[in-house]
Amino acid sequence: MKLSGLRVLLALVLALSQVGAADPEAAVGVVRETLSAARKVADGEGTRDEKLESLRGVARGILDTREMGRRAGGESLAAQTPEKQAEYYELFDHVIVRAYLSKLLLFRKPRFGYRKPRLEGEVVIVGSKVITTKDEYYVDYEMRERDGRWVATDVIVEGISLSDNYYEQFSSLLRGRSFDELLDLMRRKTRRVREEPA
């Protein structure tokens, strides 16, 4: 009897621990929808610029560019004034969306496949792959639930995290230059991108 009571208690504790935990399938659904929408835009009617604008919208729908920017900026970003931070986040949004799309657009008529999602605490890692006739390319999405919707707080392409990649790039840049110079570089790069869309 005692043993049975313990079992019930354990079951209750386990059940309670699942309340509020992430639903991996919901995260997978968001990634699927995003990639499917991107595919639809790429295959649909419209000029190249119109398609890119639509794709930017699709990308912004899933990417939490602020969180990615925060990670990429690291401690240097935290030490900046709110104005500089605001400008950094705005510029980073352009950079990261462009970076994400550049990876996606490399493939013509891509086929997407999905692997079993992995639950890591509050984070769900949704593994996707771009399948071509000759190879497969892995793109994992680090998904978190924010304000009732699933967003990607990082994208891991072929094992390399986009946020970590930018963190390394920015850290190396900031070793020899100031944060203002980094902002200036981002301004110039994003201006060029805006002038010559993709």
Next chain:
Amino acid sequence: MSALLTIARKDLKLIARDRAAMVFLVLVPLVVVTVLAKSLAGSDTGSLLLPVVNEDQGPVAEVLIEALSEHADVVEVDRARAEALVGEDKVAPAALVVPERTTKRYLASRPSTLLLLTDPAKGAAVGAVKAYLLLADRRAAEIADPLFEELLVMEERNLTGSRASIPPSEQNVPGFSIMFVMMGVLFGVAFGLHDEQAWGAITRLRTAPIPRWSFLGGKLLARFLVGIVQLVLLFVYGYVAFDLSLGSAPAALALIMVAVVFCMTGFSLLVAAFARTREQVIPLGLTVVMIFCALGGCWWPLYHMPPWLQQVAQLSFATWAMEGFHDVILRERDLLGVLPAIGVLFAYGALCLGAGARLYRFDTA
């Protein structure tokens, strides 16, 4: 005044009597202008062969190949074939190797090194390939991450020698040396034989117990030796004045020189046999010298010409002479490596010598 007109009328009659000379007078500029125009038009034909070794098999390689195909004839081959097309067959100035995992590294914003295997003997064409690669790289950059540059790095490897670039003098010195030695040997042989006939020396020799071949052989040997000395002097001058490389195989260079002048000597006898009069020697000689040099790559690299003209150029011994010199000087090949060119030159010369000896008429003065 009337005397002046009479003399002019008489000279015109003399010139008109030599119809062959008249034909050459009109034909020379027409033929030379046509060959020059066609040769120089070749650089815009976009007929450059560019082998690509696609080890990546991913979309980055596809984008590069697509962009390069707009400017060159891109063929996808394996590494061994690419090296053969550049190094042994010498039909492509360069080959591009897109290594494995280029797309994966590109996606991960990690740089990849593309390998450009080159034949610096085709310097200008290699330059064109590099320009095409820059254009292709720009195409790839259009879809690249804006903060990560230089994701595709180029490494150049000389497949045919040890030097990365070739100065223009190493094309010009052998080319113009061939032209001047050819002029010297050809006019020397042709004028010499016609002068001997005019002076009646041949008629006298025919009565003497001297075989025909030793008369011709003696005259040709003298011109051959003069040609060798002239060619050696020009190369020594090029070495001293223009830092011309003489390659790493002196025996190969020496044998190529001998083969080239031997071929020129045989060819000169053939031209002398065709020129019936002394007056015909200059237009006929100039025609063949100019056409053979233009076609043979003495004035500009052979690969500047359209492919069909490059095929026609194989009929000019100057093409084989230039190829032989390039093999020794620019590609640093040894004797074994230049044997094909040497073989062709000796065979060409022997054929011309035989045909010239058969066609040359001792009794026409």
